[in-house]
Amino acid sequence: MTVSVLILGATRGLGASLTKLYASKPFTTVFATTRSSTPPSSPSFNSKNVYWLVDIDIASPDVGQKLISQLPSSTKLSTAIISAGYFGIETFDDPDWEKELQMYTTSAIGPVFIVHHLVKGGFLGQRSKVILVSSESGSITLRHEKEGGGNYGHHASKAALNMVGKLLSLDLREKGVAVGLVHPGFMRTDMTRSVGFDKYWDDGGAVTPDEATESLASFIDDFDLSKTGQYWAPRGPRDIGTADVVLGKDLPIPLELPW
Template identity: 60%
Template sequence: MSTVLIVGATRGLGASLANAYAQSGSTVYATSRSASPPSTPAHDNIRWVPGIDIASESAGLALASALPPHAILDVVVVTAGYFVRESFDEPKWAEEVQMYTTCAVGPLFIVQALVKAGKVKTGINGGEDGGKVILVSSEAGSIGLRHEKEGGGNYAHHASKTALNMVGKLLSLDLMERRISVGLVHPGFMRTEMTKNVGYDEYWDAGGAVTPDEAAASLIPFIEGFTLAKTGQYWAPRGARDIGTAEDTMGKNLPTPLELPW
């Protein structure tokens, strides 16, 4: 079975992914920001790595050092995120910096440290693919999907995901020689504390929001089928069903999974 790392696994999609992978028989390393991870893991296959704050410059090196010497990762999923609602009339400087750092800067340093430490499986030129790095982005990061009907605002939420998409694209080029695949994914509009905290729970029903377990159930098979042929690409494994501007910008009868415009 595979060895999987979930960065940001204490709640939401990260927790659902950790549990689902563990139940399938994979060995799962799961990070928590706090020094005290859940005292009762959902499954014996989950090994917690506490004290990893993706917004900290030292997080990548700390994580690579905390993994046991024998741990070589087949899959790395970075799910950690941060979202504060903004408007044109009330942009928020400190919160914007935190969103960019958490969503775009931190993932780069995590992946770079893991690869440099030899913790991500490396492939063979002309043969077997190496590991997979999946960066959880959002359709909010697509410039092509932005449309007048949804208006502006939420600058750093959107732009930090756009920045993450570029980070993932560039990582895919840097890691090609090692045959490590890098994917950007919109896992779906989810019913989480993060979306509730910014008032998006009022759109859950109309927007087709799914639970983190449902999002994980569609994301894991997508990751399993993700190969080096798709490295550096940006996908919605669940298709366009919860992307309100998809038909306005991409047309009707869109496929599932759906490759998203940058």
């Protein structure tokens, strides 16, 4: 029996690693999205198991319609992973209206419309899983003077995504669809480098997208309705800078995060 997986934001970082991992699994079809009008040309993406859905921008009002218009009508997704993201750096002295709008739209608005159309179109149903890639930065409890303030749009849009995931889990439980929020790990990606966070990679325990993918995929394998609406760090507290001062020592792996 073939398993179908949808990955939104599949051309870089975590999404790219997830695409390659799932495409390597037997009897697995991967539907991967790109904002470009053409599929990636990189040989690493050339797999007979990957079907590219083009012109998919999670921040666009018609993202849901565009997405389902390219999926074969008979598709039944076992898992949909929304990993697309945007991080615009800000400080109290220099907040940015446009950056904040893009972060909120990408993190907390787009996923509602994507999941709505996937469910209403019959692509998600009993035993399907929706995984929303959040961040520990969306936890209000974990915010601490140790890391200071700033980056309002980044943190608050992830907190909003967590609420979106919780509400979706309530709406979809009776349909048998499990919804999870995950902090996949602090990663060594172009996105974290672009905002200057590469200077924290070593001290912060940053991992490669491939390493984050392995732990996330293992978590997804075991994820079901018993954990729907919950917020987890599959890799545990190891890269969460405030975990020790807020939550204490000897924390489990995986770790359920506080809101």
